[in-house]
Amino acid sequence: xxxxxxxxxxxxxxxxxxxxxxxxxxxxxxxxxxxxxxxxxxxxxxxxxxxxxxxxxxxxxxxxxxxxxxxxxxxxxxxxxxxxxxxxxxxxxxxxxxxxxxxxxxxxxxxxxxxxxxxxxxxxxxxxxxxxxxxxxxxxxxxxxxxxxxxxxxxxxx
Numbered sequence: 292x293x294x295x296x297x298x299x300x301x302x303x304x305x306x307x308x309x310x311x312x313x314x315x316x317x318x319x320x321x322x323x324x325x326x327x328x329x330x331x332x333x334x335x336x337x338x339x340x341x342x343x344x345x346x347x348x349x350x351x352x353x354x355x356x357x358x359x360x361x362x363x364x365x366x367x368x369x370x371x372x373x374x375x376x377x378x379x380x381x382x383x384x385x386x387x388x389x390x391x392x393x394x395x396x397x398x399x400x401x402x403x404x405x406x407x408x409x410x411x412x413x414x415x416x417x418x419x420x421x422x423x424x425x426x427x428x429x430x431x432x433x434x435x436x437x438x439x440x441x442x443x444x445x446x447x448x449x
Contacts, residue, residue: 337434340431340434340435343405344438347397348448350395351438351440354366355415355444356419357378357415359415361417362417363380363417364380364415366379367415370410377396378395378396379393379395405429405431407429411423411425413427421441424439425439426439
């Protein structure tokens with residue numbers, strides 16, 4: 292065949308990449324990573340906030356279910372500007388949290404970089420309704436989510 296050489300283009304050596312070629316590839320990789328990193332961080336923070344809002348919603352729905360199942364009030368207590376909350380059942384129906392009434396506690400390590408923006412107690416009754424309703428505001432560096440609990444005991448994220 293005409294035009295095909297039996298000899299490789301590079302003669303001698305092991306046929307690997309030169310140091311200059313490796314530096315160019317590493318430089319391109321670093322430039323792309325520098326462009327992508329801010330968007331990745333934004334996406335991560337928003338995704339983290341959405342996930343935690345869904346987790347709190349699930350915990351509130353679970354508290355409602357526990358109130359129906361145990362036939363006693365179950366309260367979720369959120370404290371302003373802190374991370375974490377407590378869900379407890381009011382066995383003696385005195386509206387205060389006593390020893391042995393806590394059934395679920397979520398703490399700061401569960402909610403990295405997310406704060407609760409309101410102090411509120413949401414009380415689910417034995418019929419599944421909520422006698423005290425309100426909004427729980429979650430926020431981080433990228434925004435906020437509001438969980439609303441209505442009188443029927445429904446929990447919605449907005």
